[in-house]
Amino acid sequence: MATIQQSKQDASAAEVTIALPEQFTFHDHRRFRAGYFNGKASGVHYVVDFGKTRFIDSAGLGMLLQLIEYAQSDRQRVHFVNCAPDIRQTLAVAGFEEAATIA
Amino acid sequence: MISFEGSKHKATILAWAPLAAVLCCLLFQILLGGRTSGFFVGILLCALGFWVGNRRSDEQFSLAPLFRKRANVPAELLDIVDSRLVEPGRNLEQVRGIISDAAEQLTTSFMELSGLIQSQQESLRQMLQDMKGDSGDLRSDSVTVRSLANEMADTAEILGRFVRMVVGISKQSMDVYYCVEDISERLKGVSRLVGDVKSIAYQTTILALNAAIEAARAGEAGVCFQVVAGEVRALAERSKLVSEQITEQVQQASKAVESAQTFTERNASQDLSVLLTSKVRIDSLGSGIVSLDETLRGKLDSVSDISKQIAARTSLSVQGLQFEDIVRQILERSQKDLVGLQSMVRSVREKAESGVTSDSETTSDLAALAQTLIADQEANAQHKPAQETVTAGEVELF
Numbered sequence A: 001m002a003t004i005q006q007s008k009q010d011a012s013a014a015e016v017t018i019a020l021p022e023q024f025t026f027h028d029h030r031r032f033r034a035g036y037f038n039g040k041a042s043g044v045h046y047v048v049d050f051g052k053t054r055f056i057d058s059a060g061l062g063m064l065l066q067l068i069e070y071a072q073s074d075r076q077r078v079h080f081v082n083c084a085p086d087i088r089q090t091l092a093v094a095g096f097e098e099a100a101t102i103a
Numbered sequence B: 001m002i003s004f005e006g007s008k009h010k011a012t013i014l015a016w017a018p019l020a021a022v023l024c025c026l027l028f029q030i031l032l033g034g035r036t037s038g039f040f041v042g043i044l045l046c047a048l049g050f051w052v053g054n055r056r057s058d059e060q061f062s063l064a065p066l067f068r069k070r071a072n073v074p075a076e077l078l079d080i081v082d083s084r085l086v087e088p089g090r091n092l093e094q095v096r097g098i099i100s101d102a103a104e105q106l107t108t109s110f111m112e113l114s115g116l117i118q119s120q121q122e123s124l125r126q127m128l129q130d131m132k133g134d135s136g137d138l139r140s141d142s143v144t145v146r147s148l149a150n151e152m153a154d155t156a157e158i159l160g161r162f163v164r165m166v167v168g169i170s171k172q173s174m175d176v177y178y179c180v181e182d183i184s185e186r187l188k189g190v191s192r193l194v195g196d197v198k199s200i201a202y203q204t205t206i207l208a209l210n211a212a213i214e215a216a217r218a219g220e221a222g223v224c225f226q227v228v229a230g231e232v233r234a235l236a237e238r239s240k241l242v243s244e245q246i247t248e249q250v251q252q253a254s255k256a257v258e259s260a261q262t263f264t265e266r267n268a269s270q271d272l273s274v275l276l277t278s279k280v281r282i283d284s285l286g287s288g289i290v291s292l293d294e295t296l297r298g299k300l301d302s303v304s305d306i307s308k309q310i311a312a313r314t315s316l317s318v319q320g321l322q323f324e325d326i327v328r329q330i331l332e333r334s335q336k337d338l339v340g341l342q343s344m345v346r347s348v349r350e351k352a353e354s355g356v357t358s359d360s361e362t363t364s365d366l367a368a369l370a371q372t373l374i375a376d377q378e379a380n381a382q383h384k385p386a387q388e389t390v391t392a393g394e395v396e397l398f
Helices: A026-036 A058-070 A085-093 B007-032 B036-055 B064-068 B075-132 B145-268 B273-320 B323-354 B359-382
Strands: A007-009 A015-019 A045-049 A078-081
Touching (some): A026 A058, A026 B145, A058 B145, A085 B273, B075 B145
Parallel strands (some): A015 A045, A045 A078
Antiparallel strands (some): A007 A015
């Protein structure tokens, strides 16, 4: 299955969206990183779209933590959106509720 | 109530016998001229009839009319009456005995049953209490709901920390991976630089050769220059060698970095589903145990409730068994009446057998006897027990 990941920035460059594939694993690390890693821009909001995601491995969780670290661990600026119930539970048990805003 | 066997038949005899006796007496009177005995007996039989009639008002016959007649009652009649009174007496006694035994048996069994149920309730209560683990005097290794709840809470916490640790390590794995990748890039850069150095060394060698040639052409004047050119060439050679060594090192380093990248890649991608599911299950088990604790508390309450109800029902039923007391009193009364009747018949017979000499004596005897009978009857009426039914009044428990 082809992994789809796009990263778009809105006009004001204040928000970055990354859409994750159905299986978010180690193999997506380069594209994920490329999605947000472009010099430290403070005040940028990072939105991660879990709409298609059904499985995250430990590397995926590690990568999400790296993103949060990149955003200076500011919970207000990192948004996890469109989470399926299972994914939501996974993120909750792994302790992401204090680290990011989950919707 | 007293009832004779074949009551209709006997009743007929008793109803008509006095009348027959009256006729006999009249006959004797005519023949012998003495009315005393017949008159005496007649009065007694009428009194008897009155008394019995009062006691058994639903019976069809009464001896009351005989008061007015004179009769010579045969002894056999009195014997029959006397003997017919024995049987009811025995029956009453038997009934009293049966009821008394039955009531005693019922009471005993009932109290035993109640005792057994109560001890069962107590065992159940104790068991629930132990399971719950509220009581203070427990051994430290006993498994109770409380100890389970504590264990679950500890386990859940430890598991939670473990999950966070694993996720943290995963992140560190990724960090390491990128570091290693960075190193790899740098090494590649080094290789390129080394390549440049090699090419520089090569060009230097060429240059040195050219210089040597020019120096040779210059002859004597170029001898020193030729030496210098030679040295430069040697240096260039050494440069080349060192470059090669650097290349060798860099290649080794690159291999090591590649291995590191492979290891990191392998470790970074772990399926954590089982671990995360376990944490969720432990959490729900924990809340399940808390609700079990609540359920046990509810059960303890209902066990106490049922015990109270058992006690109340037991006392109600024992009250019911008090019927034996009332029935016994009624039977005793009937027995007493029977005995009175029997003694009355006997005294009538005695009087009949002893024979009376004068009318006045007979009359006064009769009057006295009648008074005794009436007084006796009134006394009996007063001593009737007030309680006729089991539920009518309050009975004390024994």
